[in-house]
Structures are given as C-alpha cells and as structure tokens.
Amino acid sequence: MQRYKSIISYDGSGFSGYQVQPKKRTVQSELEAVLAKMHKGEPIKVSASGRTDAGVHAKGQVIHFDSDLPISEDKWEIALNSLLPEDIAVLSVIKVDSSFHARFDAKGKEYHYVLQLSNKRDPFQRHFAYQYSYELNVEAMKEASLSLIGTHDFTSFCSARTDVEDRIRTIEKIDFLQEGEFLTLRFVGNGFLYNMVRILTGTLLEVGNGKRMPVEMAEILAKKDRRFAGKTAPAQGLYLWKVFY
C-alpha cells in the first residue's frame, strides 16, 4: 500500500462543500467515486487538510489517500483529471510516507477573500468574488487587522455551531492587495476555526464602511462571544489558497 499526497483545486460553486453528505454533490464524494472506479469498486477514503463550505473555492487544497495500484505520480495526475468533473483539478500527486496525514500534519494555511469593489453588476464574478458597492476605508481595515495578528482566543470570530474546544489560533499576517476593482484579503495562520476567515472579513468590512472603529477589534476578541463580531461574509469570495506542512 502506498500513500499519496495530492494538491487539488476546485470551483466551489457547484458543490455542497468539500465533505461527503448524503445525496449532495461534494468534492470528497466526487474524488472517492473516481478512486473507487479506478479500484474496481473498492472504496478508497480521501482525507483532506480540512473542510470547505458550500460555494467556497480551493486553489491549493491538500488530500491524501492510499492505493496499491502500480501507477507513477505523473500518471496518477493524468488519470484522476481524465475521470474527475471539470470543476475539480488535480494539480499534483506525489508519493509520501504512510505516516503523512493531510489534516494532522498541516502546519498552517493561507486563505484569500476576494472583494469586488463596484456598483455595477458583473455576471462573470458572481461566483468568484463578493461584490461590495459601498465606500471602504482600507487604511482603517489595515489598522483593525493589526489587533488580530498573533496568538489569540478567536471564539468571537468562530461560528457558534463549532464543536472545537480549543479556539486559540495564531494569525501570522493579514495582507491587503488591491488590483483594479478587486481587493483581496490574504490571511496566513497556523489554523482557522469554522467560518473564521469569513467572520473576520465581515467584521473588517464593518470597520471599512465606518460602522465600527479599528480599536473595536481588540474588544471583540476579548469578549470571546460570536455575537460581538460582524456578519459572516458570503462564501463565494473565499479561497483556500495553500496548506503548509
């Protein structure tokens, strides 16, 4: 038996998220269906670095699976891409030690949240960015983001529906990249709680539009209560960009 690590990308718009759910089209179920087909019906379990929600995209999700098929790394990539639907792409497949685990070995992650600052409706970006048509004070957002850098209890910025008990995470950096009408918020950290990037973004937007002051971010963190943070920004702007090992 050989373990494989694979980097995949997907357009999340057509999926009910990453994880298998009964009767839903998910990324994991498509991957497992293709692997089962390659293994004559034998079920092959795919493990990912973490889930993504419905509508959330991935540019560099990482998965692992085991197989005893005698296929080279390059051929794995070609075989999987030829069988997978067009909204999932396998970017690489490499052999790894059987101790490797896509989720437990992840040391950090990078997420991008893409905002389209425009008041003109754009049919081409509706699944790929969050269109924001109000004025934004990006300098105020940058100032607010500084309070988030470092190691904190992020309970306030985590969906109340989470089961995870340890809500302490470290955010290494939050960058703001402006390119034309697109503003991308780049988050790098050792791990992110359920909905954390979307709630951070939604709260930073409330600073940007003047509803909140930059200084409030530290206060919200200290409350350790989801109700004090801002709205959860919509799924379609979010990309799991990279997983670090």
Add this chain to the structure above:
Amino acid sequence: MQRYKSIISYDGSGFSGYQVQPKKRTVQSELEAVLAKMHKGEPIKVSASGRTDAGVHAKGQVIHFDSDLPISEDKWEIALNSLLPEDIAVLSVIKVDSSFHARFDAKGKEYHYVLQLSNKRDPFQRHFAYQYSYELNVEAMKEASLSLIGTHDFTSFCSARTDVEDRIRTIEKIDFLQEGEFLTLRFVGNGFLYNMVRILTGTLLEVGNGKRMPVEMAEILAKKDRRFAGKTAPAQGLYLWKVFY
C-alpha cells in the same frame, strides 16, 4: 411609445446562445420574459446588435426595445437587474429616437478571444477561456494577422451554414494582448460573419503552433472556401466586447 437602448453583459455558459429557441434557455427569452412581466404579460420584442452562440459571452451587447411605461433611465436599469437572472447584467439604459435600431445602426464591433496558455487544468477558467497547452509563436500569429486587416471577402472564415450573401467585411485591427498566462486576441471591424472570429482564431492558432505559415492567410482568403481555413476555436473563449454606433 419610447425606444430604449441598453448595454448588457452576460456569462454565456448557461445559455443556448442569445436568440430565442423553443424550449431552450436563451438571453433573449430571459430579457423578453422580464419585460413581459413588467408590462402585465404584454409581449415586448427585444432586438440585439446580433446573435451570440451557446457559450459565447458578452461584455457589451447592445439591445433595443419599446415601452410606454413611465420609468426613468436609471430606474429601468435597477428594475431590469432586480428581475433578471444573475448571469445577465444590464449596464445602462438610455432613451433613444424611435429610428434607432441595435442591429441595423451598428457601425462596427469589437470581439475578444481569450486563450489561457497553460498545461495545468484550471477549474476557474473552464467557461471563460480556451486553454491551450502547446507552444505558440505569437510573432508568427501577429505576422499572419496582418493579411487579414482591411477589406476582404471572408467566405473562407465563415461558417458554411451561413445564409448571408455578402461576405465582404473590413477588419480594422487585430491586437494581441499578453497578460500572465492569458493571451487575448482583440478584433475590431465593421462586422463579422457567422463564426468568423472563432475561425480566424482557430486558423491563427494553427500558424502559432507551426502547422501553417503566416503567408498562408492570404492564400486562404483568396480561396473563398471554408474548407481551407483552420478549426473553429471553442465558444467559451469568445466575448462580444463592444458595439460601435
């Protein structure tokens, strides 16, 4: 009765083209359904600058229609956008003289054909660019394109299924824009025949990959026979960018 000119944009991936067809989802049928709803069921005919095929996009398609509803230009834009599906956007609506005709008054058009030069599958561009994974000699393509500039009989670059008898058109310019892994071919001319931009692009690609010499373009034009030109490039790379009046 007032005539309105409107600039619209649409993501062509979900449509069986622009023009009404029985039992198919088309851009025109969506527009006419919304206008009929606004006029209490009265059918309102929409005329466009020209058709686009299934999968072909528009950034600046132009339409006209007549209405006696007492609505301001701005309110028309808001009302139409609120009723139209998300893959069509109305960018502007202005009052025009009743003699204006979106098709007959068009003086020229600009089309873009977007190529993604990459051998990595990209789930995000599958509907929005033609992925081309072979080496391309762009200089040879530019040289070949020079033979196309000016007034010519474009029968060789027109679908054999066309009814149009006059195949003489003027191409004002063909530009090549490279940005990262994207190469965009920009065509400006007084009019384009059925499939003309896609056949021109497909033939230029055959020059770019060395299958043909640049000098062959003039020979193909002279043949006035579709069979001598190259393949029709796929629909998803094509954008009707602008219509000139």
